[in-house]
Amino acid sequence: MRTYDHYCGAARALDVVGDRWTLLIVRELLARDGCRYTDLQYGLPGIATNLLANRLRELEEHGIVTREAAPPPVATTLFRLTERGRALRPVLTALGEWGAPLLQDECGEFRSHWLALPLERRLRDHRPDGPPVTIEVRTGDQPLLIQTDDGGVRVRPGTVATPDATLTGAPPVVLGLLVGELDLTAACAHGLEFRGDPDALRRLAPAADAEAPSR
Amino acid sequence: MRTYDHYCGAARALDVVGDRWTLLIVRELLARDGCRYTDLQYGLPGIATNLLANRLRELEEHGIVTREAAPPPVATTLFRLTERGRALRPVLTALGEWGAPLLQDECGEFRSHWLALPLERRLRDHRPDGPPVTIEVRTGDQPLLIQTDDGGVRVRPGTVATPDATLTGAPPVVLGLLVGELDLTAACAHGLEFRGDPDALRRLAPAADAEAPSR
DNA sequence: CGGCATCCTCTTTGATACTG
DNA sequence: CAGTATCAAAGAGGATGCCG
Secondary structure, rough: OOOOOEOOOHHHHHHHOOOHHHHHHHHHHHHOEEHHHHHHHHHHOOOHHHHHHHHHHHHHOOOOOOEEEEOOOOOEEEEEEEHHOOOOOOOOHHHHHHHHHHHOOOEEEEOHHHHHHHHHHHHHOOOOOOOEEEEEEEEEOOEEEEEEEEEEEEEEEOOOOOOOOOOOOOHHHHHHHHHOOOOOOHHHOOEEEEEHHHHHHHHHHHHOOOOOOOO | OOOOOOHHHHHHHHHHHOOOOOHHHHHHHOOOEEEOOOHHHHOOOOOOOOHHHHHHHHHHHHHOEEEEOOOOOOOEEEEEEEEHOOOOOOHHHHHHHHHHHOOOOOEEEEEEHHHHHHHHHOOOOOOOOOOOOEEEOOOOOOOEEEEEEEEEEEEEEOOOOOOEEEEEEOOHHHHHHHHOHHHHHHHHHHEEEEOOOHHHHHHHHHHHHHOOOOO
Protein backbone atom coordinates (compact mmCIF):
# COMPACT_ATOMS: atom_id res chain seq x y z
CA MET A 1 0.00 0.00 0.00
CA ARG A 2 1.07 3.45 -0.72
CA THR A 3 1.53 5.31 2.53
CA TYR A 4 -0.74 8.18 3.43
CA ASP A 5 2.25 9.82 5.09
CA HIS A 6 0.07 11.55 7.67
CA TYR A 7 1.43 12.09 11.17
CA CYS A 8 -1.70 10.57 12.70
CA GLY A 9 -2.14 7.29 14.53
CA ALA A 10 -5.17 6.19 12.57
CA ALA A 11 -3.49 6.93 9.24
CA ARG A 12 -0.36 5.06 10.32
CA ALA A 13 -2.50 2.10 11.32
CA LEU A 14 -4.23 2.14 7.95
CA ASP A 15 -0.83 2.29 6.25
CA VAL A 16 -0.25 -1.15 7.77
CA VAL A 17 -3.65 -2.84 7.92
CA GLY A 18 -5.73 -0.70 5.57
CA ASP A 19 -5.34 -2.88 2.50
CA ARG A 20 -8.22 -4.93 1.23
CA TRP A 21 -8.53 -8.29 3.05
CA THR A 22 -5.84 -7.48 5.62
CA LEU A 23 -8.12 -6.91 8.60
CA LEU A 24 -10.21 -9.93 7.68
CA ILE A 25 -7.09 -12.09 7.80
CA VAL A 26 -6.54 -10.74 11.30
CA ARG A 27 -10.17 -11.57 12.10
CA GLU A 28 -9.51 -15.17 11.12
CA LEU A 29 -6.45 -15.43 13.31
CA LEU A 30 -8.22 -13.80 16.25
CA ALA A 31 -11.06 -16.31 16.04
CA ARG A 32 -8.86 -19.36 15.50
CA ASP A 33 -5.21 -18.83 16.24
CA GLY A 34 -2.76 -21.22 14.65
CA CYS A 35 -4.24 -21.56 11.18
CA ARG A 36 -2.92 -23.36 8.16
CA TYR A 37 -2.89 -21.58 4.83
CA THR A 38 -5.87 -23.59 3.68
CA ASP A 39 -7.77 -22.84 6.88
CA LEU A 40 -7.33 -19.18 6.08
CA GLN A 41 -8.54 -19.68 2.54
CA TYR A 42 -11.57 -21.50 3.85
CA GLY A 43 -12.33 -18.75 6.36
CA LEU A 44 -11.91 -16.01 3.74
CA PRO A 45 -14.24 -16.99 0.91
CA GLY A 46 -13.51 -14.91 -2.16
CA ILE A 47 -9.85 -14.14 -1.55
CA ALA A 48 -7.43 -14.87 -4.38
CA THR A 49 -4.63 -17.16 -3.34
CA ASN A 50 -1.82 -14.88 -4.49
CA LEU A 51 -3.36 -12.07 -2.50
CA LEU A 52 -3.49 -14.20 0.63
CA ALA A 53 0.15 -15.12 0.21
CA ASN A 54 1.14 -11.47 -0.33
CA ARG A 55 -0.83 -10.23 2.66
CA LEU A 56 0.63 -12.90 4.91
CA ARG A 57 4.11 -11.88 3.89
CA GLU A 58 3.35 -8.21 4.57
CA LEU A 59 1.77 -9.02 7.93
CA GLU A 60 4.85 -11.01 8.82
CA GLU A 61 7.14 -8.13 7.82
CA HIS A 62 5.12 -5.81 10.02
CA GLY A 63 5.40 -8.12 13.01
CA ILE A 64 1.71 -8.93 13.17
CA VAL A 65 1.87 -12.58 12.11
CA THR A 66 4.43 -15.31 12.61
CA ARG A 67 4.90 -18.41 10.54
CA GLU A 68 5.74 -21.53 12.46
CA ALA A 69 6.62 -25.01 11.21
CA ALA A 70 4.45 -27.40 13.18
CA PRO A 71 6.13 -30.60 14.43
CA PRO A 72 5.72 -33.88 12.49
CA PRO A 73 2.29 -35.04 13.66
CA VAL A 74 0.86 -32.06 11.82
CA ALA A 75 3.82 -31.24 9.56
CA THR A 76 2.50 -28.02 8.16
CA THR A 77 2.96 -24.29 8.48
CA LEU A 78 0.92 -22.58 11.15
CA PHE A 79 0.19 -18.87 11.05
CA ARG A 80 -0.22 -17.13 14.38
CA LEU A 81 -0.74 -13.60 15.62
CA THR A 82 1.97 -11.88 17.58
CA GLU A 83 1.13 -9.81 20.63
CA ARG A 84 1.04 -6.80 18.34
CA GLY A 85 -1.40 -8.64 16.13
CA ARG A 86 -3.68 -9.55 19.00
CA ALA A 87 -3.66 -5.86 19.90
CA LEU A 88 -5.81 -5.34 16.81
CA ARG A 89 -8.76 -6.98 18.52
CA PRO A 90 -10.29 -3.62 19.58
CA VAL A 91 -10.20 -2.50 15.96
CA LEU A 92 -12.06 -5.61 14.84
CA THR A 93 -14.61 -5.39 17.62
CA ALA A 94 -15.25 -1.70 16.95
CA LEU A 95 -15.79 -2.49 13.28
CA GLY A 96 -17.95 -5.46 14.18
CA GLU A 97 -20.16 -3.41 16.48
CA TRP A 98 -20.57 -0.71 13.89
CA GLY A 99 -21.35 -3.26 11.19
CA ALA A 100 -23.78 -5.30 13.30
CA PRO A 101 -26.85 -3.35 12.10
CA LEU A 102 -25.85 -4.25 8.55
CA LEU A 103 -26.34 -7.94 9.25
CA GLN A 104 -29.67 -8.43 7.62
CA ASP A 105 -31.45 -11.71 7.30
CA GLU A 106 -29.68 -12.54 4.06
CA CYS A 107 -26.54 -14.35 4.99
CA GLY A 108 -24.17 -14.43 2.09
CA GLU A 109 -21.15 -16.51 2.94
CA PHE A 110 -20.97 -17.70 6.50
CA ARG A 111 -18.52 -19.53 8.74
CA SER A 112 -19.62 -20.28 12.26
CA HIS A 113 -16.35 -19.21 13.84
CA TRP A 114 -17.09 -15.65 12.70
CA LEU A 115 -19.44 -15.55 15.67
CA ALA A 116 -16.55 -15.98 18.11
CA LEU A 117 -15.45 -12.35 18.36
CA PRO A 118 -18.89 -10.75 18.70
CA LEU A 119 -20.06 -13.38 21.17
CA GLU A 120 -16.96 -13.14 23.34
CA ARG A 121 -17.48 -9.40 23.38
CA ARG A 122 -21.17 -9.36 24.18
CA LEU A 123 -21.84 -12.38 26.38
CA ARG A 124 -21.07 -12.27 30.08
CA ASP A 125 -21.34 -14.95 32.73
CA HIS A 126 -23.90 -13.48 35.09
CA ARG A 127 -23.36 -16.12 37.77
CA PRO A 128 -19.58 -16.47 37.69
CA ASP A 129 -19.58 -18.46 40.94
CA GLY A 130 -21.87 -21.13 39.53
CA PRO A 131 -20.66 -24.36 37.92
CA PRO A 132 -19.22 -23.97 34.42
CA VAL A 133 -21.69 -24.06 31.56
CA THR A 134 -21.26 -25.16 27.96
CA ILE A 135 -23.63 -24.33 25.13
CA GLU A 136 -23.29 -25.96 21.75
CA VAL A 137 -24.30 -23.91 18.74
CA ARG A 138 -25.13 -25.62 15.47
CA THR A 139 -25.36 -23.06 12.71
CA GLY A 140 -23.53 -22.72 9.45
CA ASP A 141 -20.70 -25.03 8.67
CA GLN A 142 -19.28 -26.26 11.95
CA PRO A 143 -20.50 -26.61 15.52
CA LEU A 144 -19.30 -24.06 18.02
CA LEU A 145 -18.91 -24.22 21.80
CA ILE A 146 -19.64 -21.36 24.15
CA GLN A 147 -18.12 -21.90 27.56
CA THR A 148 -18.16 -19.77 30.68
CA ASP A 149 -14.70 -18.42 31.38
CA ASP A 150 -13.81 -16.14 34.25
CA GLY A 151 -16.86 -13.90 34.12
CA GLY A 152 -17.00 -13.92 30.36
CA VAL A 153 -17.16 -16.65 27.75
CA ARG A 154 -14.79 -18.46 25.43
CA VAL A 155 -16.06 -19.43 22.00
CA ARG A 156 -14.31 -22.06 19.92
CA PRO A 157 -15.10 -24.62 17.25
CA GLY A 158 -15.92 -28.07 18.59
CA THR A 159 -18.53 -30.29 20.18
CA VAL A 160 -18.92 -31.89 23.56
CA ALA A 161 -20.73 -35.04 24.67
CA THR A 162 -23.34 -33.46 26.93
CA PRO A 163 -23.69 -29.72 26.55
CA ASP A 164 -25.97 -27.89 28.95
CA ALA A 165 -27.90 -26.60 25.98
CA THR A 166 -27.85 -26.91 22.21
CA LEU A 167 -28.97 -24.21 19.77
CA THR A 168 -29.69 -25.11 16.17
CA GLY A 169 -30.85 -22.66 13.53
CA ALA A 170 -29.96 -20.19 10.84
CA PRO A 171 -27.16 -17.72 11.66
CA PRO A 172 -29.36 -14.61 11.93
CA VAL A 173 -31.68 -16.32 14.41
CA VAL A 174 -28.90 -17.76 16.53
CA LEU A 175 -27.11 -14.43 16.57
CA GLY A 176 -30.31 -12.50 17.28
CA LEU A 177 -31.04 -14.72 20.24
CA LEU A 178 -27.55 -14.57 21.69
CA VAL A 179 -27.16 -10.82 21.41
CA GLY A 180 -30.61 -10.20 22.82
CA GLU A 181 -32.50 -8.96 19.81
CA LEU A 182 -34.80 -11.98 19.96
CA ASP A 183 -36.10 -13.75 23.02
CA LEU A 184 -36.30 -17.51 23.09
CA THR A 185 -39.95 -17.59 22.08
CA ALA A 186 -39.37 -15.32 19.13
CA ALA A 187 -36.27 -17.22 18.07
CA CYS A 188 -38.18 -20.50 18.13
CA ALA A 189 -40.86 -18.86 16.03
CA HIS A 190 -38.10 -18.11 13.52
CA GLY A 191 -37.04 -21.70 13.31
CA LEU A 192 -34.64 -22.05 16.21
CA GLU A 193 -34.43 -25.46 17.77
CA PHE A 194 -33.53 -25.40 21.43
CA ARG A 195 -32.61 -28.38 23.55
CA GLY A 196 -31.40 -28.52 27.12
CA ASP A 197 -31.59 -26.09 29.96
CA PRO A 198 -32.95 -22.59 29.28
CA ASP A 199 -31.22 -21.43 32.45
CA ALA A 200 -27.85 -22.04 30.84
CA LEU A 201 -28.82 -19.60 28.11
CA ARG A 202 -30.35 -17.13 30.55
CA ARG A 203 -27.13 -17.14 32.50
CA LEU A 204 -25.15 -15.85 29.52
CA ALA A 205 -27.68 -13.88 27.50
CA PRO A 206 -30.25 -12.54 29.97
CA ALA A 207 -31.67 -10.19 27.40
CA ALA A 208 -32.91 -13.30 25.62
CA ASP A 209 -34.84 -14.14 28.77
CA ALA A 210 -38.15 -15.85 28.14
CA GLU A 211 -40.11 -18.94 29.00
CA ALA A 212 -38.84 -22.21 27.70
CA PRO A 213 -40.47 -23.18 24.43
CA SER A 214 -43.60 -25.29 24.81
CA ARG A 215 -42.18 -28.71 24.20
CA MET B 1 -15.92 -1.46 -3.34
CA ARG B 2 -16.65 -4.96 -4.19
CA THR B 3 -18.48 -6.57 -1.30
CA TYR B 4 -16.83 -9.31 0.70
CA ASP B 5 -20.28 -10.86 1.10
CA HIS B 6 -19.41 -12.31 4.50
CA TYR B 7 -22.10 -12.57 7.15
CA CYS B 8 -19.87 -10.86 9.71
CA GLY B 9 -20.18 -7.43 11.25
CA ALA B 10 -16.58 -6.43 10.64
CA ALA B 11 -16.74 -7.50 6.99
CA ARG B 12 -20.01 -5.62 6.50
CA ALA B 13 -18.42 -2.53 8.04
CA LEU B 14 -15.44 -2.83 5.72
CA ASP B 15 -17.81 -3.19 2.78
CA VAL B 16 -18.92 0.35 3.60
CA VAL B 17 -15.86 2.12 5.01
CA GLY B 18 -13.02 -0.17 3.93
CA ASP B 19 -12.07 1.71 0.80
CA ARG B 20 -8.87 3.68 0.68
CA TRP B 21 -9.27 7.20 2.17
CA THR B 22 -12.79 6.59 3.45
CA LEU B 23 -11.99 6.32 7.15
CA LEU B 24 -9.65 9.29 6.92
CA ILE B 25 -12.50 11.38 5.54
CA VAL B 26 -14.50 10.34 8.59
CA ARG B 27 -11.52 11.31 10.76
CA GLU B 28 -11.63 14.79 9.28
CA LEU B 29 -15.32 15.18 9.97
CA LEU B 30 -14.98 13.84 13.51
CA ALA B 31 -12.27 16.37 14.28
CA ARG B 32 -13.98 19.33 12.61
CA ASP B 33 -17.62 18.79 11.83
CA GLY B 34 -19.13 20.99 9.15
CA CYS B 35 -16.33 21.06 6.59
CA ARG B 36 -16.24 22.55 3.16
CA TYR B 37 -14.90 20.49 0.29
CA THR B 38 -11.70 22.47 0.30
CA ASP B 39 -11.30 22.02 4.06
CA LEU B 40 -11.44 18.30 3.48
CA GLN B 41 -8.85 18.52 0.72
CA TYR B 42 -6.61 20.51 3.03
CA GLY B 43 -7.02 17.99 5.85
CA LEU B 44 -6.35 15.04 3.56
CA PRO B 45 -3.04 15.81 1.88
CA GLY B 46 -2.46 13.45 -1.02
CA ILE B 47 -6.07 12.67 -1.91
CA ALA B 48 -7.09 13.11 -5.52
CA THR B 49 -10.03 15.39 -6.00
CA ASN B 50 -12.08 12.93 -8.02
CA LEU B 51 -11.59 10.37 -5.29
CA LEU B 52 -12.73 12.78 -2.60
CA ALA B 53 -15.83 13.57 -4.62
CA ASN B 54 -16.57 9.88 -5.19
CA ARG B 55 -16.09 8.96 -1.55
CA LEU B 56 -18.30 11.79 -0.36
CA ARG B 57 -21.05 10.62 -2.65
CA GLU B 58 -20.72 7.05 -1.40
CA LEU B 59 -20.67 8.16 2.22
CA GLU B 60 -23.80 10.16 1.57
CA GLU B 61 -25.51 7.19 -0.03
CA HIS B 62 -24.64 5.09 3.01
CA GLY B 63 -26.11 7.65 5.39
CA ILE B 64 -22.80 8.54 7.00
CA VAL B 65 -22.42 12.07 5.66
CA THR B 66 -24.90 14.79 4.82
CA ARG B 67 -24.40 17.67 2.48
CA GLU B 68 -25.93 20.91 3.60
CA ALA B 69 -26.18 24.25 1.82
CA ALA B 70 -25.04 26.84 4.34
CA PRO B 71 -27.05 30.10 4.52
CA PRO B 72 -25.83 33.26 2.72
CA PRO B 73 -23.13 34.56 5.10
CA VAL B 74 -21.14 31.45 4.22
CA ALA B 75 -22.92 30.42 1.01
CA THR B 76 -21.15 27.13 0.54
CA THR B 77 -21.73 23.42 0.93
CA LEU B 78 -20.99 21.97 4.34
CA PHE B 79 -20.35 18.29 4.86
CA ARG B 80 -21.40 16.83 8.20
CA LEU B 81 -21.51 13.45 9.84
CA THR B 82 -24.83 11.86 10.63
CA GLU B 83 -25.38 10.06 13.92
CA ARG B 84 -24.41 6.88 12.15
CA GLY B 85 -21.23 8.57 10.99
CA ARG B 86 -20.32 9.76 14.46
CA ALA B 87 -20.80 6.17 15.60
CA LEU B 88 -17.57 5.42 13.73
CA ARG B 89 -15.55 7.25 16.37
CA PRO B 90 -14.68 4.04 18.26
CA VAL B 91 -13.27 2.61 15.05
CA LEU B 92 -11.07 5.63 14.54
CA THR B 93 -9.91 5.72 18.15
CA ALA B 94 -9.11 1.99 18.13
CA LEU B 95 -7.08 2.47 14.96
CA GLY B 96 -5.42 5.54 16.43
CA GLU B 97 -4.42 3.74 19.60
CA TRP B 98 -3.01 0.84 17.67
CA GLY B 99 -1.14 3.15 15.34
CA ALA B 100 0.24 5.42 18.07
CA PRO B 101 3.48 3.43 18.45
CA LEU B 102 4.08 3.99 14.74
CA LEU B 103 4.30 7.74 15.25
CA GLN B 104 8.03 8.15 15.12
CA ASP B 105 9.83 11.42 15.27
CA GLU B 106 9.59 11.94 11.54
CA CYS B 107 6.40 13.76 10.90
CA GLY B 108 5.45 13.55 7.28
CA GLU B 109 2.39 15.64 6.62
CA PHE B 110 0.75 17.12 9.65
CA ARG B 111 -2.38 19.10 10.50
CA SER B 112 -2.84 20.16 14.07
CA HIS B 113 -6.49 19.17 14.24
CA TRP B 114 -5.41 15.54 13.82
CA LEU B 115 -4.52 15.74 17.50
CA ALA B 116 -8.15 16.32 18.47
CA LEU B 117 -9.32 12.71 18.55
CA PRO B 118 -6.36 11.22 20.43
CA LEU B 119 -6.28 14.07 22.92
CA GLU B 120 -10.01 13.96 23.61
CA ARG B 121 -9.63 10.25 24.18
CA ARG B 122 -6.61 10.35 26.46
CA LEU B 123 -6.87 13.56 28.45
CA ARG B 124 -9.12 13.77 31.50
CA ASP B 125 -9.92 16.67 33.76
CA HIS B 126 -8.63 15.46 37.10
CA ARG B 127 -10.18 18.33 39.06
CA PRO B 128 -13.57 18.60 37.39
CA ASP B 129 -14.89 20.87 40.17
CA GLY B 130 -12.19 23.46 39.60
CA PRO B 131 -12.55 26.50 37.34
CA PRO B 132 -12.40 25.77 33.60
CA VAL B 133 -8.97 25.66 32.05
CA THR B 134 -7.83 26.43 28.52
CA ILE B 135 -4.50 25.41 27.02
CA GLU B 136 -3.37 26.71 23.68
CA VAL B 137 -1.23 24.44 21.56
CA ARG B 138 0.92 25.86 18.81
CA THR B 139 2.23 23.08 16.64
CA GLY B 140 1.94 22.43 12.97
CA ASP B 141 -0.27 24.61 10.87
CA GLN B 142 -2.90 26.09 13.13
CA PRO B 143 -3.29 26.76 16.84
CA LEU B 144 -5.48 24.42 18.82
CA LEU B 145 -7.40 24.91 22.04
CA ILE B 146 -7.77 22.28 24.73
CA GLN B 147 -10.58 23.09 27.15
CA THR B 148 -11.88 21.23 30.15
CA ASP B 149 -15.35 19.87 29.48
CA ASP B 150 -17.38 17.83 31.92
CA GLY B 151 -14.60 15.66 33.26
CA GLY B 152 -12.90 15.37 29.88
CA VAL B 153 -11.61 17.86 27.36
CA ARG B 154 -12.76 19.39 24.12
CA VAL B 155 -10.17 20.10 21.46
CA ARG B 156 -10.83 22.49 18.62
CA PRO B 157 -8.95 24.83 16.31
CA GLY B 158 -8.70 28.40 17.57
CA THR B 159 -6.97 30.79 19.89
CA VAL B 160 -7.99 32.69 22.98
CA ALA B 161 -6.76 35.97 24.47
CA THR B 162 -5.37 34.64 27.73
CA PRO B 163 -4.95 30.87 27.85
CA ASP B 164 -3.91 29.32 31.16
CA ALA B 165 -0.93 27.82 29.37
CA THR B 166 0.61 27.79 25.91
CA LEU B 167 2.59 24.93 24.41
CA THR B 168 4.77 25.52 21.37
CA GLY B 169 6.87 22.87 19.69
CA ALA B 170 7.14 20.15 17.11
CA PRO B 171 4.21 17.71 16.91
CA PRO B 172 6.06 14.68 18.33
CA VAL B 173 7.16 16.64 21.39
CA VAL B 174 3.77 18.22 22.03
CA LEU B 175 2.06 14.87 21.61
CA GLY B 176 4.64 13.07 23.74
CA LEU B 177 4.11 15.55 26.54
CA LEU B 178 0.34 15.46 26.42
CA VAL B 179 0.01 11.68 26.34
CA GLY B 180 2.55 11.26 29.10
CA GLU B 181 5.52 9.81 27.27
CA LEU B 182 7.59 12.87 28.10
CA ASP B 183 7.52 14.93 31.25
CA LEU B 184 7.74 18.68 31.06
CA THR B 185 11.47 18.76 31.66
CA ALA B 186 12.15 16.23 28.96
CA ALA B 187 9.80 17.97 26.54
CA CYS B 188 11.58 21.29 27.09
CA ALA B 189 14.86 19.53 26.46
CA HIS B 190 13.40 18.50 23.11
CA GLY B 191 12.57 22.05 22.16
CA LEU B 192 9.19 22.57 23.74
CA GLU B 193 8.41 26.12 24.76
CA PHE B 194 6.06 26.34 27.71
CA ARG B 195 4.38 29.49 28.98
CA GLY B 196 1.79 29.91 31.67
CA ASP B 197 0.73 27.75 34.57
CA PRO B 198 2.20 24.24 34.82
CA ASP B 199 -0.73 23.32 37.08
CA ALA B 200 -3.10 23.72 34.15
CA LEU B 201 -1.12 21.08 32.31
CA ARG B 202 -0.81 18.84 35.36
CA ARG B 203 -4.55 18.95 35.78
CA LEU B 204 -5.12 17.39 32.36
CA ALA B 205 -2.00 15.31 31.77
CA PRO B 206 -0.72 14.24 35.19
CA ALA B 207 1.62 11.72 33.66
CA ALA B 208 3.52 14.71 32.30
CA ASP B 209 4.00 15.82 35.91
CA ALA B 210 7.28 17.56 36.56
CA GLU B 211 8.73 20.79 37.85
CA ALA B 212 8.20 23.88 35.82
CA PRO B 213 11.12 24.52 33.50
CA SER B 214 13.85 26.69 34.96
CA ARG B 215 12.97 30.01 33.48
C1' DC C 1 -2.32 -32.23 -0.39
C1' DG C 2 -0.35 -27.60 1.34
C1' DG C 3 1.68 -23.38 -0.06
C1' DC C 4 2.44 -20.76 -2.98
C1' DA C 5 4.16 -18.16 -8.07
C1' DT C 6 2.81 -16.67 -12.83
C1' DC C 7 0.05 -14.77 -16.24
C1' DC C 8 -3.63 -12.23 -17.80
C1' DT C 9 -7.71 -9.27 -17.44
C1' DC C 10 -10.36 -5.90 -15.20
C1' DT C 11 -11.07 -2.31 -11.69
C1' DT C 12 -9.44 1.22 -8.71
C1' DT C 13 -6.39 4.81 -7.76
C1' DG C 14 -3.48 8.82 -8.73
C1' DA C 15 -2.11 12.99 -11.21
C1' DT C 16 -3.36 16.69 -13.74
C1' DA C 17 -6.22 19.70 -16.45
C1' DC C 18 -10.36 21.90 -16.99
C1' DT C 19 -15.35 23.91 -15.85
C1' DG C 20 -20.04 26.02 -14.04
C1' DC D 1 -15.80 26.61 -4.35
C1' DA D 2 -16.93 22.21 -5.76
C1' DG D 3 -16.45 19.53 -8.44
C1' DT D 4 -15.82 16.61 -13.86
C1' DA D 5 -12.91 14.68 -17.44
C1' DT D 6 -9.06 12.22 -18.94
C1' DC D 7 -5.39 9.04 -18.94
C1' DA D 8 -1.58 6.34 -17.01
C1' DA D 9 -0.16 3.30 -13.24
C1' DA D 10 -1.05 0.19 -9.59
C1' DG D 11 -3.76 -3.27 -7.47
C1' DA D 12 -7.30 -6.95 -7.25
C1' DG D 13 -9.51 -11.13 -9.20
C1' DG D 14 -9.39 -15.52 -11.54
C1' DA D 15 -7.25 -19.44 -13.71
C1' DT D 16 -3.65 -22.38 -13.84
C1' DG D 17 0.97 -24.40 -13.02
C1' DC D 18 4.67 -25.84 -10.02
C1' DC D 19 7.16 -28.09 -6.34
C1' DG D 20 8.16 -30.51 -1.96
